[in-house]
Amino acid sequence: xxxxxLKVARRSSFGLTSHRxxxxxxxxxxxALAERHGRTVMWRPFTLGAAFxxxxxxxxxxxxxKREYAWHDWQRLARLKRVPFNLPADHPKVGLPAIRxxxxxxxxxxxxxxxxxxxxxxxxxxxxxxxxxPNAIAHLASLLGLDPGMMLAGMIDPEIKTLARRYGEExxxxxxxxxxxxxxxxxxxxxxxxxxxxxxxxxxxxx
Amino acid sequence: xxxxxLKVARRSSFGLTSHRxxxxxxxxxxxALAERHGRTVMWRPFTLGAAFxxxxxxxxxxxxxKREYAWHDWQRLARLKRVPFNLPADHPKVGLPAIRxxxxxxxxxxxxxxxxxxxxxxxxxxxxxxxxxPNAIAHLASLLGLDPGMMLAGMIDPEIKTLARRYGEExxxxxxxxxxxxxxxxxxxxxxxxxxxxxxxxxxxxx
Numbered sequence: 001x002x003x004x005x006l007k008v009a010r011r012s013s014f015g016l017t018s019h020r021x022x023x024x025x026x027x028x029x030x031x032a033l034a035e036r037h038g039r040t041v042m043w044r045p046f047t048l049g050a051a052f053x054x055x056x057x058x059x060x061x062x063x064x065x066k067r068e069y070a071w072h073d074w075q076r077l078a079r080l081k082r083v084p085f086n087l088p089a090d091h092p093k094v095g096l097p098a099i100r101x102x103x104x105x106x107x108x109x110x111x112x113x114x115x116x117x118x119x120x121x122x123x124x125x126x127x128x129x130x131x132x133x134p135n136a137i138a139h140l141a142s143l144l145g146l147d148p149g150m151m152l153a154g155m156i157d158p159e160i161k162t163l164a165r166r167y168g169e170e171x172x173x174x175x176x177x178x179x180x181x182x183x184x185x186x187x188x189x190x191x192x193x194x195x196x197x198x199x200x201x202x203x204x205x206x207x
Numbered sequence: 208x209x210x211x212x213l214k215v216a217r218r219s220s221f222g223l224t225s226h227r228x229x230x231x232x233x234x235x236x237x238x239a240l241a242e243r244h245g246r247t248v249m250w251r252p253f254t255l256g257a258a259f260x261x262x263x264x265x266x267x268x269x270x271x272x273k274r275e276y277a278w279h280d281w282q283r284l285a286r287l288k289r290v291p292f293n294l295p296a297d298h299p300k301v302g303l304p305a306i307r308x309x310x311x312x313x314x315x316x317x318x319x320x321x322x323x324x325x326x327x328x329x330x331x332x333x334x335x336x337x338x339x340x341p342n343a344i345a346h347l348a349s350l351l352g353l354d355p356g357m358m359l360a361g362m363i364d365p366e367i368k369t370l371a372r373r374y375g376e377e378x379x380x381x382x383x384x385x386x387x388x389x390x391x392x393x394x395x396x397x398x399x400x401x402x403x404x405x406x407x408x409x410x411x412x413x414x
Contacts, residue, residue, distance in 0.1 A: 055270050063262050065384040069397060079414050080404070177272040190276060193400035197287070207286050 024122045030182070033195065037202040043114050045099045046168045051177040061092045088128045095124075095131030097155050099164045101141065104154025116141060231329045237389070240402065244409040250321050252306045253375040258384040268299045295335045302331075302338030304362050306371045308348065311361025323348060 027035070034041045052058060060070040071087065078085030098120050106113035119140060123129030130136045134155045138148035154160055171181070175188060182189040182198055187206065189198050201207075234242070241248050259265060267277040278294065285292030305327050313320035326347060330336030337343045341362045345355035361367055378388070382395060389396040389405055394413065396405050408414075 051272060055272050057264055057270060057273075063264060065258060065262050065379070065382055066264075068382055069384070069395060072395070073397070076404075076414070080407070172272070175272055175275055177276070188276060188279070190280070191400070193398070197283075200287070207283075 024118060028118060029195065030180075033199055033202075036199075039202065041114070042110075043102070043117050044167055044171070045095075045102050045117060046164075046171050046176075046179075047094055047096065047099065048168075048177070048179060049094070050168045050172045054172055055177050057177070059092055084126045086126060086128065088124065093124075093130070093132045095120075096164065097134040097137050098124075098131040100155045100157075100160045101134075101137045101151055103163050103167070104151065104157060104160045105141075105146070112144075112146065116144060116146070119144060231325055235325060236402065237387075240406055240409075243406075246409065248321070249317075250309070250324050251374055251378075252302075252309050252324060253371075253378050253383075253386075254301055254303065254306065255375075255384070255386060256301070257375045257379045261379055262384050264384070266299055291333050293333055293335065295331065300331075300337070300339050303371065304341040304344050305331075305338040307362045307364075307367045308341075308344045308358055310370050310374070311358065311364060311367045312348075312353070319351075319353065323351060323353070326351060 028041075031041050048059060057063070060066045074087065075085065102113050102117050102120075105116055120129065120131060120137065123140060124131055129140065134152055137155065138151045141151040142148040174183075178190050180190075180192055182194070184198055184201055187201060189195075189201075235248075238248050255266060264270070267273045281294065282292065309320050309324050309327075312323055327336065327338065327344065330347060331338055336347065341359055344362065345358045348358040349355040381390075385397050387397075387399055389401070391405055391408055394408060396402075396408075
């Protein structure tokens with residue numbers, strides 16, 4: 001595993017615009033939090049399919065009652081945070097091409113991969129980027145100055161496919177069943193509502 | 208329905224001590240929050256069984272991966288908040304006698320019912336009160352100055368049984384699938400991590 005101490009796993013959901021890159025914050029909330037503690041974030045996109053097989057559960061958007069509440073809650077949270085939010089009508093997508101693009105790029109340039117991941121996430125939740133379409137991902141990558149041909153080749157690379165699947169399986173063996181999921185020196189935190197606790201854990205150490 | 212504007216539904220889990228009533232805060236966090244906004248809390252204990260039938264899900268403690276994380280997270284949270292916490296080994300219980308005792312008492316004295324409910328919850332999570340045992344509930348009630356015979360009679364009252372079941376079914380029709388659940392003027396909030404949002408909702412109104 002990577003030597004980085006703060007690991008953040010986000011689910012597959014990723015996205016983009018048609019002709020321009022949307023301006024997004026250079027640092028996400030988790031990155032700013034990590035930086036305050038002299039840590040770095042190691043992103044680990046993964047699908048939840050392997051976890052769902054073990055828990056017998058489905059994602060929020062495929063579960064009656066939970067779906068209706070979650071969609072309402074997300075809109076409410078977006079309004080509160082004044083964040084543009086347009087959930088794609090066919091949400092959720094698995095987004096394997098997006099995940100593979102990340103791991104392909106990460107082998108060459110982890111910083112560029114993290115930047116791509118953030119643009120994919122924002123593109124998906126703001127503009128309906130099709131994270132299941134390799135061409136859409138390659139186009140977004142090109143807007144970030146990356147070679148789309150190189151990205152497309154990576155998304156069908158058998159080694160990358162295996163690597164992406166392995167991360168999903170490894171997540172389950174480490175007890176991960178949801179997203180976002182954060183490991184701090186091996187300590188698990190599930191959900192963005194635990195960010196304050198992550199902050200305190202980093203400040204005070206284990207309690 | 209009751210005229211109260213702030214409704215809080217808590218799950219069935221309830222509990223007690225053997226010879227004395229544990230000292231607990233007179234006002235819970237949600238009650239203090241409500242009071243700051245000139246509101247009152249209307250407690251509505253219910254079982255999640257009816258919701259589980261609709262969602263196809265199970266409780267955290269009956270779901271692989273989620274159970275291990277949740278138990279770890281609860282202990283961690285209790286240490287952080289410096290709250291005594293001893294999860295019963297056979298958690299979760301359905302706690303129907305506890306729920307029925309609440310609704311029986313509420314018909315006569317809502318304030319006494321709320322007080323009983325808080326002692327049951329603390330008794331369960333601190334001392335392993337058996338919430339499935341009517342005698343344990345009646346004994347706790349007696350420590351609070353209530354007539355145990357009156358409480359036992361209420362727990363087997365067919366009208367009360369029907370009422371308690373109806374609240375569980377009504378919760379599902381209102382979209383409730385988890386606990387704690389809070390309604391503020393009909394607006395749903397799921398989870399204690401949404402208390403800050405409830406606070407803001409009460410301060411600013413709908414956004």
